[in-house]
Amino acid sequence: MLTMKEIVREGHPALREVAKEVDLPLSAENKQILSDMLQFVKNSQDPELSEKYDLRPGVGVAAPQLGLNKRMLAVHFEDLKGQLYSDGYINPKIISHSVEQTYISTGEGCLSVDREVPGIVPRHKRITVKATTLSGEEVTLRLKGYAAVVFQHEIDHLNGIMFYDHINEENPLSPPQNATPCD
Numbered sequence: 235m236l237t238m239k240e241i242v243r244e245g246h247p248a249l250r251e252v253a254k255e256v257d258l259p260l261s262a263e264n265k266q267i268l269s270d271m272l273q274f275v276k277n278s279q280d281p282e283l284s285e286k287y288d289l290r291p292g293v294g295v296a297a298p299q300l301g302l303n304k305r306m307l308a309v310h311f312e313d314l315k316g317q318l319y320s321d322g323y324i325n326p327k328i329i330s331h332s333v334e335q336t337y338i339s340t341g342e343g344c345l346s347v348d349r350e351v352p353g354i355v356p357r358h359k360r361i362t363v364k365a366t367t368l369s370g371e372e373v374t375l376r377l378k379g380y381a382a383v384v385f386q387h388e389i390d391h392l393n394g395i396m397f398y399d400h401i402n403e404e405n406p407l408s409p410p411q412n413a414t415p416c417d
């Protein structure tokens with residue numbers, strides 16, 4: 235099973251690379267990797283397992299955080315309306331997004347960043363994502379608010395972008411124009 239030992243930390247080159255598209259259908263190896271990533275996120279939210287294996291709670295993880303140059307990510311979370319998002323996604327692509335922005339009022343963290351980085355992280359409020367799921371289904375996701383933020387955070391990892399790259403250096407705590415909090 236994956237633990238925090240497998241998560242690379244800021245400074246590791248994998249976090250600043252643009253990850254390569256993954257061949258489909260998934261090889262057995264890539265299917266196992268993505269399945270392990272999804273299980274890791276689920277385990278990180280389990281009180282007993284997270285304590286037993288010292289897992290930091292997370293709602294998603296991207297393959298570059300395991301040092302893997304692959305466009306794969308896994309998420310497991312409920313949005314603020316209780317809709318569950320729990321799957322692995324391959325070659326996700328944001329095909330459209332709103333001009334309107336959103337943000338988490340308390341800022342963002344990252345499993346690959348072992349420090350607090352205060353600041354508002356502006357994100358698109360609505361995004362449409364095309365991807366292939368762990369089971370091989372081609373899907374189009376229309377995401378808004380918190381779900382849109384989670385997917386943008388993870389897709390950023392596939393493009394070598396860290397959440398703090400989006401924080402306004404002069405006014406880190408000031409919400410951007412045309413933006414409303416998602417929480």
Ligand SMILES: O=C(O)C[C@@H](Cc1ccccc1)[C@H](O)SCc1ccccc1
Nearest residue numbers: 291292293294342343344345346384387
């Ligand atoms: O490092 C990662 O990619 C996982 C992040 C994803 C994330 C961070 C901030 C906002 C949205 C997604 C971890 O989930 S950070 C820890 C965390 C745990 C619960 C809720 C939000 C963030």
Ligand code: NI
Nearest residue numbers: 343344345346
């Ligand atoms: Ni992250």
